[in-house]
Amino acid sequence: MTYTPATQDQLLAIRVNAGIEELAQSEKFAAAEPDMVEAIVGGIGEFAAGEWAPLNRVGDLEGAKLENGVVTLPDGFAAAYEHYVEQGWNAISGPAEFGGQGLPFTLSCNVLENLGTANMAFNLLPMLSVGAIESLEHHGSPELQQKYLPKLVSGEWSGTMNLTEPQAGSDVGALRTTAHLIEDGEYAGKYRIKGQKIYITWGEHDLAKNIIHLVLARLPDAPEGSRGISLFVVPKYHVKADGSPGAHNDVRCVSIEHKLGINASPTCVMSYGDNDECIGELVGAENRGLMAMFTMMNNARINVGNQGVQIGERATQQAQMYARERVQSARAGSPDKAPVAILEHPDVRRMLLRMKALTEGARALLYYTAGQVDRGTLGDSAARARGEVLTPLIKAWGTDIGIEVASLGVQVHGGMGFVEETGAAQHWRDSRIAPIYEGTNGIQAADLVTRKLGMDGGEALTAVLADIARDAGEESGLAALAADCESVALWMREEASLDDRLAGSVPFCTMFAVAVAGWQLLRQKRAVEGGAAPGLAATKQASVRFFLDRVVPEAAGLKASATAGAEPLYALSAEQFIG
Structure with a gap:
């Protein structure tokens, strides 16, 4: 099935939760006027539904294929990506000095939301490029920026992140890829890169004219662990003096993973320097690569949380359509025994309203977070800190919501949901990766209760809760x-040990995320009651009411789990787990 872009709800979230009109009052984001915002949201929705959505099913069925070191995509992908680049969608929030439009990150989130709702696997291609642009923009030398950013910003070239290695997993400090300075010859001042990286999303493909890999590697005599990691830019093709792609660098795709979902997104094992001639250039300072990589990872985590919204919207729309069309059984207690559409049965209504409420809650949290990031870009240090506090919430809870909503979508379909032909199962399969990459959701929750809990002496986190308490009003x-x-x-902060905090981190992260999402939905509801988005007057009231009356109490029930401590988790020995 295709989908209808959620344009009205997106515009509401962009206006109310991100506060786009306030952002547009700044000189930097002055172009984000109402007409421009509406044109972008409406335009990308139409493009995504028309060109990317029809490829979602064929991408799942045929997937990416590796032959002779080249990854190809099914028919239609190359043209759709070319049109995406031609229409300028990749450049929405890119730096203006390198051909971007310089618009708020909030609007970049909307572009990705629509593209990902249309085709989550395909959308990972531009999503990774956004991260590469950010890293080079903040840490690359002027020469590197001039060399790579214009074509990354346009989308003519794509970008990747190369962190994980077979023996390292989430422990990036254990990586073994090496970099050696070249002292003379054609590549003097550059580095020879050698090693292998795994799980590299869109690491090889035939859609962009060059692929710019950002690779973490270790210099000789570098300190052990994460303090000894440097970042290098390694192009698939060397870049000639005129800026065009030249000879093939010594980098290749060894294999692509056979995955549960996102089959149209090639997840690659990449080998660097098989012939000892892989050339890279240093990004930022030596042994400071992890910091440079985390510049792109913070917003990347927000964009992964966005994927929960995307898959939730797509699964919800499909379930709603099926529930209207599927006729089965009479309504319980009805004197008329004629079968009705399953939409009329109470439990199906519960599932559909839950899907809608959770998706809209995640969207409200997404755009609230994006708005704080944009305020941080404008120099608001409190907003920057708040954006950092919110990032693990949208990444972890947002992707958990994507799975729950996609699973409910299968349930609404009943037995047909378990049959691949309906497409409902694809949404669940596609959703399942999001809680894993860009730092697992357990890592996000751990970050929340360690680093974020103590930011600014705890004020960054508690200030959010104070705002919620102040605005809650009659919503006790x-x-x-x-x-x-x-x-x-x-x-x-004051009583728990580190183990206790970590043991309660996931339930606390969920509690906090639901509180912020509920708050932002309440702001939407009040705005609609005040005349904003009249087309949503009835539906927003229903979805927000469901969230506040049913989802919020569930989250409150997690307090006991969040404070239970770590001791019960260690009641069994390692041997007892196995036995």
Whole structure:
């Protein structure tokens, strides 16, 4: 099935939660006027639904294929990507000095939301390029920026992130890829890169004219662990003096993974320097590569949280359509025994409203987070800190929501949901990767209760909860959840051991995310009641009411789990787990 872009709800979230009109008052984002915002949101929705959505199913069925070191995609992908580049969608928030439009990150999020709702696997291609652009923009030398950014910004070239290695997993400090300075000859001042990276999304493909790999590697005599890692830019093709691609660099795709989902996204094993001639250039300072990589990872984590919204929207729309068309059984208690559409049955209504409410809650949290990032870009240090606090919430809870909503979509379809032909199963399969990459959701929750809990002496986190409590008004359940979050945060800061905090990190992350999402939905509801988005007057009231009355109380019930401590987790020995 195709889908209808959620343009009205996106515009509401962009205006109310991100505060786009306030952002447009700044000189940097002055171009983000209402007409421009509406044109972008409407235009990318139309493009995504028309050109990327029809490729979603064929991408799942045929997938990416590797032959003779070259990865190819099914028919239609190359043309769709070419049109995406031609229409300028890749350049929305790119730096203006390198051909970008310099618009807020919020609008870049909207481009990715629509593209990912249309085709999640395909959307990983531009999503990774955004990260590469950010890293080079913040840490690359002027020469590197001039060499790579214009074509990365346009989308003519794509970018990747190369962190993980077979023996390292999430422990990036254990990587073994090496970099050696070249002292003379054609490549003097550059580095020879040698090693292997795994799980490299869109590491090889035939859609862009060059692929710019950002690769973490270790210099000789570098300190052990994460302190001894440097970042290098390694192009698939060497770049000639006129800026065009030249000879093939010594980098190749060894294999692509056979995955549960996102089959149209080639997940590659990449080999660097098989012939000892892989040439890379240093990005930033030596042994400071992890910091440079994390510049791109923070917004990348927000964009992964965005994928929860994307898959949730697509699964919800498909389930709604099926529930309207599928006729089965009479309504319980009805004197008329004629079968009705399953949409009329209470439990199906519960599932559909839950799908809608959770998706809209994740969207509200997404754009609120994006708006804080944009304020941080404008120099607001408090907003920057708040954006950092919110990032693990949207990444972890947002992707958990994607899985739950996609799973509910299968359930609404009943037995037909378990049959591949309906496409409902694809959404669940595609969704399952998002809680794993860009730092697993457990790592996000750990970040929340360690680094983010103590940011600015704890003020960055508690200020969010204070705002929720202040705005909750008559919504006593939301106010109570904010108070519970504050109570857990205080216990974690002042009483709990590190193990205790980590043991309660996931339930606390969920509590906090639901509190913020509920708050932002309440802001939407009040805006709609005030005349904003009249087309959503009825549906927004229903979805927000469901979220506040059903989702918020569930999150409040997690307080006991968040404060249970680590001791019960170690009641069994390692041997007892096996036995």
